[in-house]
Amino acid sequence: MIHISEIAQHDGKEVEIAGWAYNMRSSGKLGFIQLRDGSGVIQAVVSKADVTESAWEAVQEITIESSVKVKGLVKKDDRSASGFELQAIDFSLLQKAEEYPIGKKEHGPDFLLNNRHLWLRSQRQRAIQRIRWGITKAIYDFLEQDGCVKFDSPILTPNACEGTTTLFEIDYFDETAYLSQSGQLYLEAGAYSMGRVFDFGPVFRAEKSKTRRHLMEFWMLDVELAFVNWEGNMDHQEALIKFVVQSILEKYSDELKILERDTALLEGMNKPFPRLTHAQAVAKLKELGSDIGERDDLGGDDETILTQQYDTPIFIEKYPSEVKAFYMKRDPEDESLALCSDMLAPEGYGEVIGGAQREDNHDTLLKRINEHNLSPETFQWYLDLRKYGAVEMSGYGLGLERLVSWMCGLKHVRETIPFPRMLNRLYP
Ligand code: 4AD
Numbered sequence: 001m002i003h004i005s006e007i008a009q010h011d012g013k014e015v016e017i018a019g020w021a022y023n024m025r026s027s028g029k030l031g032f033i034q035l036r037d038g039s040g041v042i043q044a045v046v047s048k049a050d051v052t053e054s055a056w057e058a059v060q061e062i063t064i065e066s067s068v069k070v071k072g073l074v075k076k077d078d079r080s081a082s083g084f085e086l087q088a089i090d091f092s093l094l095q096k097a098e099e100y101p102i103g104k105k106e107h108g109p110d111f112l113l114n115n116r117h118l119w120l121r122s123q124r125q126r127a128i129q130r131i132r133w134g135i136t137k138a139i140y141d142f143l144e145q146d147g148c149v150k151f152d153s154p155i156l157t158p159n160a161c162e163g164t165t166t167l168f169e170i171d172y173f174d175e176t177a178y179l180s181q182s183g184q185l186y187l188e189a190g191a192y193s194m195g196r197v198f199d200f201g202p203v204f205r206a207e208k209s210k211t212r213r214h215l216m217e218f219w220m221l222d223v224e225l226a227f228v229n230w231e232g233n234m235d236h237q238e239a240l241i242k243f244v245v246q247s248i249l250e251k252y253s254d255e256l257k258i259l260e261r262d263t264a265l266l267e268g269m270n271k272p273f274p275r276l277t278h279a280q281a282v283a284k285l286k287e288l289g290s291d292i293g294e295r296d297d298l299g300g301d302d303e304t305i306l307t308q309q310y311d312t313p314i315f316i317e318k319y320p321s322e323v324k325a326f327y328m329k330r331d332p333e334d335e336s337l338a339l340c341s342d343m344l345a346p347e348g349y350g351e352v353i354g355g356a357q358r359e360d361n362h363d364t365l366l367k368r369i370n371e372h373n374l375s376p377e378t379f380q381w382y383l384d385l386r387k388y389g390a391v392e393m394s395g396y397g398l399g400l401e402r403l404v405s406w407m408c409g410l411k412h413v414r415e416t417i418p419f420p421r422m423l424n425r426l427y428p
């Protein structure tokens, strides 16, 4: 048995392929079956004259999504996507599928999401999941080359990372635990051990947001770099994104074509990403008609209109400290600002990365923990890191679904993750 992706190596030879039928037609003596096996698609042509009676009967019985096995001769066919077709000499039905609920007609998003377990088989959804994997792999490759070590932060935690309003709380025997919002704090302990580290896994936010950018469970890459300040942090993010974009353009052009992604925009990623301060961004937003206040966080709409002005990602740095997390170091030139940056993707996509230099002074950090009404006891271990050889350290968190959404040119993050968890959706 071979995979469809290997078909070219078997030109003129007899092979066996197993897969699912996603389309078929029959004309008296000939059956045409479109097959997919996950690695590719190919047309199998079955001629009544070439196969046994029972094989021909199986061809007549076949329904959409039936699982099948075909033995046949590989022949060049320039009209087909794979460049080949299969001239069948034997055909068998592994399981005849019941009437498939997803047809060619338009379905609403609710119907598709209720049938997410089946919707994943469609060509577009397959392309998205393959690109998601390609992005993950490129991230691993970049970080390995960069000397980062993967360090797996825990998911069950006694403390909040990104504020207490979006925590999923669970019973942990006779204690309370929370599902992690980001592995960052633990990753800092890893960076004090190994210098440059990352984690990559699911994180959880009980956010009552119903936007095209929010999920309750999503995958975050956290990176933590010792001896790096907030500017070096941005350099690292920029290099990572350029590497990932290049890798996807090289390896996933077929998938990008299926998604009708305008790759010219992705190809233009080689120039420097503009860096604006929060104050500059606010001024620009006001020119663009936003009513954002001087010290406000950027809202979703602000990010949309701002990033529509650019054809590469941009960084917004030095946000007012009151709209950012407790662990961010303040700007020594203006203590009211945080040494942080958000990377916003172009074309209206908005924030994909949030990062900052970390507060490295024990007493200042303790003060911030108290100011944010967090309990110093649960953060004792985190404070300890500042007692034993504190250094300049920075890091960032990248939302995988936001990046996939931008790379694939999708309207909503719900299609980027196999099983989206949203405000009103926990099924399937
Ligand atoms: O900006 P955030 O909240 O940053 C942190 O969690 C830091 N602790 C990361 C760090 O410094 N290591 O989240 C990081 C990224 C965002 O930029 C966004 O891309 C994504 O995570 N994100 C979400 N993606 C989908 N749904 C949500 N509800 C998201 N919230 C954040």
Ligand code: MG
Pocket: 342, 351, 353, 354
């Ligand atoms: Mg953020």
